[in-house]
Amino acid sequence: MGIRRDVFQAIADPTRRAIITLVAMQAMTPGAIAENFNSSRQTISKHIQILTECELLKQEQTGREIYYHINAKKMKEVADFIEPFRNMWDDRFNKLEDVMKKFKPKK
């Protein structure tokens, strides 16, 4: 399932965003995560699976329990809001430049 690895799809879901927020504060077991939601454990476990496939969460075995940690590196990649903002202005200014270059001969 290549599509699953799309980070943007992963964080487009409000439950998954809530899971990220929880795990960001401390590493948690799947059970502890699920306790915070009204959804079934299976539903939450599916969300966790998607987040893990997207590498937003990392698994770590501690004794008999599996703990989920936030993958800071991947999160930083996603949290970089500036690049899309810069791209928006770059596109807009490229357009301005094109429009004004065409305008030139009419002067």
Add this chain to the structure above:
Amino acid sequence: MERKTKVDAEKGRHDLIVTREFDLPLDLLFKAYTEPELIEQWMGTKVLKLDNKKDGGWHFQTSYDGKVVFEANGAYHEFIPEQKIIRTLEMHNAPFGVTLEFLDFEKLTDDTSKLTMHVVYRSAAHRDENLKLPFSYGINMAHDQLEKVVSKLKQK
């Protein structure tokens, strides 16, 4: 010609600076901000009002399929041709409130010019909301793309 546009947005600050160098003489760059027909072309929005003077107002609106999809207005606080514009801006239904913009237009050579846009927000949180806007748009795009892929799969 990549990276012509730079965004300087330090963490935790309530402002940001966008700079861009243009392959355009200064007068043409400034004209792009003052002629309604030209704004309509590069911004892709309809210009309802544009008073190019101190104390003047401006109002842009974009409709799609009869619905208003973008609307913004504000006032000019300073207007010095080919040098400086200070204006307020409020994008309707946007989460970042009213902003104050300082636009500085500079001549580099006879054929090139530079624009420095300093945008001041009410708070750092308001600024970050604006920064996130194209980002969330990207998420929606990714989402739409995904839906298209999925619907194609279903057809098979």
